[in-house]
Amino acid sequence: MNSLDRFRKVNESFPMTDQILEHKSRGGKVFGWLCTYVPEEIIHAAGALPIRIIGYSHEANLDDADAHLYINNCTFSRSCLQLGLEGEYDFLDGVVGGSTCDGARRLFDIWRQYIGTPFHHVLTVPRKYTERAQRLYYDEIVAFKKHFEEYTGVDISDEALHQSTILFNESRSLLRRLYELRKRDKPPISGAETMEVLNAAYRMPKEIFNEWLGELIGDLESSDRACSGRARVMLVGSVLTNPEFVKSIEDQGALVVTDELCTSTRYWGDPVIIDNDRPVLESISRRYLNNFPCARMYPSDERFNRIIDFAKDYRVDGVISQIVRYCVPYAHDLPLLTDRLNGQGIPTLGLDVEYGTSGSGQVATRVQAFIEMLEARDK
Amino acid sequence: MTIERMNNKIDSIIRACRLIRKMNQSGPNARKSDILYYNMLEGYYKRLLSAHDNNNLIAAHTDFFPVELLYAMDIVPMHTEVTTWMIVLFTGEIENILASGSELGLVSEICTPHRGIAGAYANGVVPRPDMMLWSNLVCDNTAKSGELIVEITGSKGYFLDYPFKSSASEMDYLVAELGDLVGFLERQSGRKMDWDRLSHIVGQMNVQIELMRQINELRKAVPTPFSPLGFLQLITADYLCPGQPEAIAYLETLRDELSQMVEAGEGAVSNERFRLMSFWLPPMHMMGFLDRIAEEFGAVSVTEPFFTFWGEGELDPGKPLESVARKSYIIPAMRMFGPMDERAIGSIVDCVEQYRVNGAVYYANIGCRHTCATIKLFKDVLADVDVPMLTIDCDVVDPTVTSEDEVRGKLEQFFEMLEDR
Ligand code: SF4
Ligand code: SF4
Numbered sequence: 001m002n003s004l005d006r007f008r009k010v011n012e013s014f015p016m017t018d019q020i021l022e023h024k025s026r027g028g029k030v031f032g033w034l035c036t037y038v039p040e041e042i043i044h045a046a047g048a049l050p051i052r053i054i055g056y057s058h059e060a061n062l063d064d065a066d067a068h069l070y071i072n073n074c075t076f077s078r079s080c081l082q083l084g085l086e087g088e089y090d091f092l093d094g095v096v097g098g099s100t101c102d103g104a105r106r107l108f109d110i111w112r113q114y115i116g117t118p119f120h121h122v123l124t125v126p127r128k129y130t131e132r133a134q135r136l137y138y139d140e141i142v143a144f145k146k147h148f149e150e151y152t153g154v155d156i157s158d159e160a161l162h163q164s165t166i167l168f169n170e171s172r173s174l175l176r177r178l179y180e181l182r183k184r185d186k187p188p189i190s191g192a193e194t195m196e197v198l199n200a201a202y203r204m205p206k207e208i209f210n211e212w213l214g215e216l217i218g219d220l221e222s223s224d225r226a227c228s229g230r231a232r233v234m235l236v237g238s239v240l241t242n243p244e245f246v247k248s249i250e251d252q253g254a255l256v257v258t259d260e261l262c263t264s265t266r267y268w269g270d271p272v273i274i275d276n277d278r279p280v281l282e283s284i285s286r287r288y289l290n291n292f293p294c295a296r297m298y299p300s301d302e303r304f305n306r307i308i309d310f311a312k313d314y315r316v317d318g319v320i321s322q323i324v325r326y327c328v329p330y331a332h333d334l335p336l337l338t339d340r341l342n343g344q345g346i347p348t349l350g351l352d353v354e355y356g357t358s359g360s361g362q363v364a365t366r367v368q369a370f371i372e373m374l375e376a377r378d379k
Numbered sequence: 380m381t382i383e384r385m386n387n388k389i390d391s392i393i394r395a396c397r398l399i400r401k402m403n404q405s406g407p408n409a410r411k412s413d414i415l416y417y418n419m420l421e422g423y424y425k426r427l428l429s430a431h432d433n434n435n436l437i438a439a440h441t442d443f444f445p446v447e448l449l450y451a452m453d454i455v456p457m458h459t460e461v462t463t464w465m466i467v468l469f470t471g472e473i474e475n476i477l478a479s480g481s482e483l484g485l486v487s488e489i490c491t492p493h494r495g496i497a498g499a500y501a502n503g504v505v506p507r508p509d510m511m512l513w514s515n516l517v518c519d520n521t522a523k524s525g526e527l528i529v530e531i532t533g534s535k536g537y538f539l540d541y542p543f544k545s546s547a548s549e550m551d552y553l554v555a556e557l558g559d560l561v562g563f564l565e566r567q568s569g570r571k572m573d574w575d576r577l578s579h580i581v582g583q584m585n586v587q588i589e590l591m592r593q594i595n596e597l598r599k600a601v602p603t604p605f606s607p608l609g610f611l612q613l614i615t616a617d618y619l620c621p622g623q624p625e626a627i628a629y630l631e632t633l634r635d636e637l638s639q640m641v642e643a644g645e646g647a648v649s650n651e652r653f654r655l656m657s658f659w660l661p662p663m664h665m666m667g668f669l670d671r672i673a674e675e676f677g678a679v680s681v682t683e684p685f686f687t688f689w690g691e692g693e694l695d696p697g698k699p700l701e702s703v704a705r706k707s708y709i710i711p712a713m714r715m716f717g718p719m720d721e722r723a724i725g726s727i728v729d730c731v732e733q734y735r736v737n738g739a740v741y742y743a744n745i746g747c748r749h750t751c752a753t754i755k756l757f758k759d760v761l762a763d764v765d766v767p768m769l770t771i772d773c774d775v776v777d778p779t780v781t782s783e784d785e786v787r788g789k790l791e792q793f794f795e796m797l798e799d800r
Contacts (some may be wrong), residue, residue: 036786068745070751072488088419099543102519106752113756122718124543127515127522132555133540139548189526296519298538300526326748331524333483336530 003216004193007200014057015088015231019204023049024091027341028154032117034080034097035104036262036294037125037285037358041168041272042145043339044206045160046152052202053089054263055079057242059356069112074241074326075355079105084115094119094151101296101329119151124378126289134286143284158192161280165272171206174213175268181217182257183314186226191256192247198242198264229255230293231374236260236337237305238239238324239355244305248359252367258314260307269367294335295329304340311346317374318368322351347374388466388504389424395469396421403648409647412633416612419625427506430455436568439496439508439528440625441521442538443712445703447584447621449562451778452570453579453659455499457508459524460492461618466499467663468775476502477777483527490746491776500531507532508568512560514539516707517716518749537563545708561700574699578620582696584754586707588689590630595687597637599734603654603681605635605652607673608666609647610657610683617710653676654728655799656739656766658685659750660775668783677792684726685715718772719753724760731764739768740790744775767800769793 010017020030031043032053043050056079064085065078070110095117097108105122110222112120122138126133149156178197181187197216199207230253235246240261250256259265269292272283293303309321323330338348349370350361359367386730389691400417430437439457446456468628477491479498499505511534529536542549561572591613598605610798612629613719620626628684635717640646657680661669673679682688691711693700694714707713710771741762743751756769771789774780 068746068755070754072745072748072751099728102749102752105543106719106749113719123545124546124549126542126552127538127540133554136542136548136552139546140460143546244414296522298526298540312694323486325625328519328748331486331489331521332519333525334486335527338484339530350484 001216001219001224003212003219004189004196006144007197007216010200010204011057012172014199014203016091017203020049020051020209021204022090029093030091031094031096031119032092033094034108035125036267036291037100037288038096038123038325039100039141039144039288040303041161041164041284041343042141042156042281044164044167046148046154046168048093048152049205050264051092053080053092053095053200053249054199054239054241055083056356057199059354060246060357068114069106071292073106074103074238074324076324077103078290078325079355081110083109084111084117085139089117092117094121096121096123098123098125100125100294103327115211119148122148123299125296127295127296129290129302134289136280138285141281141288143311145281158280161284162214163286165204165274165280166355167210167241170210171201171213172271174210174217174269176203177211177217178220179258179265181220185361186228187219187255187257188223188227190227190250191246191259192250193245195241195246196241198267198314199243201267202263226244227255229253231255231371231378232315233308233319233371233374234256234258234260234311234314234319235322236319237321238330238353239263239326240322242356242358244358244364245322245353246359248364249367252364254320254367257319258310259318260292260303260310265310266294268344273279300333300336301340306345307338308344311341311344316346316371319346319348321348322350322353324355325352347377388470388472388499389462389506390469391420392465393424393428396424398750404538406636410630410636410745412552412636415625416571416616419616419620419623419629420498422625423619424465426455427457432505435666437506437529437532438507438510438512438564439500439532439560441513441514441524441653442549442618442712443516443521443707444512444514444637445557445560445706447571447577447580447703447706448557448564450621450623451573451580452564452568454510456619457506458618459496459528461615462505463492463495463499464660464663465777466495467778468666473664473776473778476504485527485533485709488746490744491774492746493524494746497531498522499526500528500687508534510564511536512532512539512791513537514541516541517712520746525700535563535567539715541707550701550704550708553707554701555728557700561576577699577703578696581651581699581702583622583627583697584622584702587617587630587696588625588709589625590634591617592685592689594637595633595682595689596661596680597634597641597705600641601735602648602651603653603679604645605633605638605679605681606647606663606670608669610680610687611660614686621706647679648674648677650677651679653738654679654681654734654736656681656727656734656736656755657683657697658687658739659744659747661742661771662773662778662781662786663776664778665783665786668786672787672790676790678738678790678794680740682730682736683711684730685711687711688726688730690714715750715753719756727757727760728764730789731761731766736766737800738793740793741768741770743770743772745772745780746774767793767796
């Protein structure tokens with residue numbers, strides 16, 4: 001399908017995609033963000049292009065990153081750093097991170113020390129959802145905006161923020177529509193294909209992305225594509241960007257119908273609710289703190305309940321939790337999450353993986369056994 | 380589960396402390412500070428064991444939790460990570476509790492102090508806490524360990540959210556979080572916060588911090604008077620008994636002893652050759668072995684920038700809650716929690732100059748990722764001031780990660796290299 005292939009093409013030229021190149025060639029600035037708690041709208045409202053810093057979507061040699069971050073940091077942060085150390089992110093004008101987890105904050109620290117990106121900013125991200133936490137995060141967002149304005153020399157108006165918010169909300173709503181299609185008994189798009197679309201979302205201007213995604217949804221709605229599998233599965237856990245990994249699960253006979261990943265549902269989960277009674281910046285900061293939570297947030301049941309709601313909504317038979325080794329926030333949550341899902345009669349398979357893995361070998365064997373178990377339960 | 384079984388690890392710690400204390404007392408070169416140190420430890424664990432008999436609640440808590448608030452309300456603290464170290468240090472047994480942690484579903488990448496304590500609670504070998512208090516200071520393990528322990532032990536929980544940096548709004552946030560914590564403690568214990576007592580403890584904390592600074596000054600002497608791995612005792616005093624009379628008695632006595640040694644030109648080891656900077660914790664099960672190596676090679680840890688090198692500033696007993704918040708920003712470890720900025724890196728260079736360091740040892744605890752991520756950075760910072768750094772892969776409590784032979788081999792080579800320079 002042509003409208004799907006063009007997202008794949010964007011990803012083929014990662015990290016410096018044609019769209020980024022195009023933006024740069026017009027004199028535009030590009031800023032990388034390290035975690036979903038960084039509000040892209042602020043970067044966009046200054047006329048810059050926000051892109052997500054991610055690592056190789058395949059297993060790669062990480063020797064330099066191992067030396068800089070040590071082997072006991074998650075392969076995601078090491079993979080990102082490896083690309084940075086190799087100069088693949090030299091086109092960035094700045095990096096924005098958050099105090100989200102040890103992997104992300106140390107990636108920021110080491111990046112700042114060893115990679116010559118000109119602008120750096122790290123946000124304090126509270127771990128609670130209280131009113132007090134909302135106020136603190138708002139202050140942090142205001143401070144970031146100020147720092148960003150000083151660096152770029154652009155005054156970010158409320159109107160510009162408002163327009164950016166509308167644009168990013170549009171992406172969120174389109175991605176939600178794409179996911180709605182996956183609720184069907186036989187969805188017109190597979191889990192692996194969906195991941196190609198999501199990956200492109202971080203690497204191109206949202207103006208173009210929205211247009212393309214709208215067309216893809218139209219094509220899918222009117223097509224007779226139908227993906228099927230022996231069990232409907234939800235993927236949860238650490239960051240994941242390799243469509244091959246999802247494909248390897250689907251190749252075993254599972255149909256991946258939804259997920260809870262910071263590179264998918266947790267990215268587009270909630271819109272910014274524009275409330276004319278409060279500054280648009282506050283609406284943005286509230287959205288980012290209250291969005292579909294990462295395992296770093298407290299209490300964890302907020303995340304577990306969202307997962308359970310998704311699992312029910314998408315009628316999943318089982319949940320596959322893939323946790324990148326040394327991803328401590330997600331690893332800590334697994335015993336409790338498994339318990340909560342069991343309580344709902346939803347079995348969980350826990351996979352320890354390295355970021356970028358394609359999921360062959362042992363992973364495939366375990367997934368196969370899990371699907372067989374799910375099938376047997378159904379009978 | 381019998382009471383004997385429930386308490387046996389803590390009992391063992393108490394018995395071991397008592398034994399060491401008695402051995403110290405009867406020895407010809409008895410050091411009063413050592414006796415006071417073991418006295419402090421013994422008292423800490425005895426209070427834990429008898430808490431319920433004395434109608435006091437037990438609050439388990441993670442690293443750097445502001446236990447001053449607990450002492451002010453007669454709630455008995457139980458430091459989770461330190462208790463795992465102590466179990467290893469004094470009983471040598473860790474395998475079972477780590478295995479129990481794994482059975483709970485905690486994977487091997489979760490650091491052993493946290494896997495261990497969760498296993499210890501699941502096994503019932505340490506007293507069940509009435510409350511679990513935890514915070515994100517200093518890492519993801521401290522931030523994420525509380526909820527599972529609440530579930531295993533059926534206790535009540537409070538998560539204290541530490542802001543990452545120290546802007547005015549972040550300080551306000553922390554003070555308000557502490558206010559909520561006080562409310563939580565009052566509800567759980569049915570007791571009111573004794574603000575006068577808290578002010579007194581804060582005042583005593585000033586005394587304690589000042590004593591630690593004075594001890595650091597004395598450690599600058601050549602030869603250095605303080606024992607090669609003595610810093611572990613300094614941090615234990617602060618972690619377990621901040622602002623408490625027994626910690627102050629220990630530190631005062633230690634300061635006086637060190638001061639006499641400095642006057643007499645006496646060193647901690649007979650022939651000081653290497654003045655080391657240490658990062659993080661050596662394996663607890665190797666303490667005796669490392670002490671022997673220190674004596675053999677004349678190698679002493681004289682400074683630990685993120686453990687003992689206190690920041691500037693004083694606490695204000697008139698503002699006890701603000702002071703408890705402020706203390707978090709002057710503790711040495713805080714430089715590792717916030718952004719790894721010039722302040723953090725600068726403290727390494729400062730320590731090199733002030734303590735005349737000629738080598739550094741980085742204990743790379745395999746489960747402790749936020750620290751290990753700084754190995755190369757620290758090595759490079761030290762290389763710029765011509766100080767070589769040795770990295771020892773290890774685990775603070777798991778003896779299977781590295782052997783004494785391996786560590787000896789690495790240290791020998793390192794000392795040879797330092798000597799050749
Ligand atoms: S959430 Fe996990 S995988 Fe992602 S950066 Fe943090 S530790 Fe790494
Ligand atoms: S050993 Fe490291 S990871 Fe574990 S609690 Fe201590 S600081 Fe955190």
